[in-house]
Amino acid sequence: MKIATFNINGVKARIEALTTWLDEANPDVALLQEIKSIDENFPREPFEDRGYNLETHGQKGFNGVAILSKFPLEDVSRGLPGDDSDEQARWIEATVVGDEKAIRLCCLYLPNGNPAPGPKYDYKLDWMKRLQTRAEALLAAEEPAIMAGDYNVIPQAEDAKRPEAWTEDALYRPETRAAFRRILNLGFTEAFRARTQGLGHYSFWDYQAGAWDRNDGIRIDHLLLTPQAADLMQDCWIESAVRGGTKPSDHVPVWIDIAA
């Protein structure tokens, strides 16, 4: 089963690029972030026509997450637990039933947090605490589970072309990276770095200042696997060529192939 996470930066603006990608790459499951649409206005037809089941969790104007799946989706849950007052649509999870295994899939859009310090950064760190609580519950279940999406976290210096430019940024501040490591260290496998080391591997390039042309990127889209999911992993890769397409998102898909 091939699963991709992809921050699409607006579903309505990305219909053409997204459907072209689906037709060429043919993911079994796509975890989408930043749909920027309420559920009622989500353009379902292009996806349902291609055989995808579709579950959305959107809001007006910003944020929003969705799951596309050619396999059945069960037990869908919307919103990250831990704060009933949180109105931001950044979390949806469901169980995908494969031919051999069922996997719990969590699609997340972690807050940006800039400017830092400040209330937006406090919200980011609070959200990461709630994420850790959900992560602990997933581990306790001892089942295959994947938490994937736009983490808005640059884990290490090698995950940025110019790490020195990010030292004060909410994506790279020490507290951000420590919170990410605390979750990882519970026992998750970060899928991409389990297979590929070294410099120059990014998942986001700013629209400004020719960042793509200079490969001035950062790696902020991640898949975290429970041990039971890590045992099923066959491969993980970043589809960076999508960034050079027509009217692209500023992020690209990150893929996992899993025996399920």
Added chain:
DNA sequence: ATGCCCGGTGCTACCGGA
């Protein structure tokens, strides 16, 4: 060079993104 571009809102300029 946190300005450079982009999407959404809703109407033309601003917010949020990263």
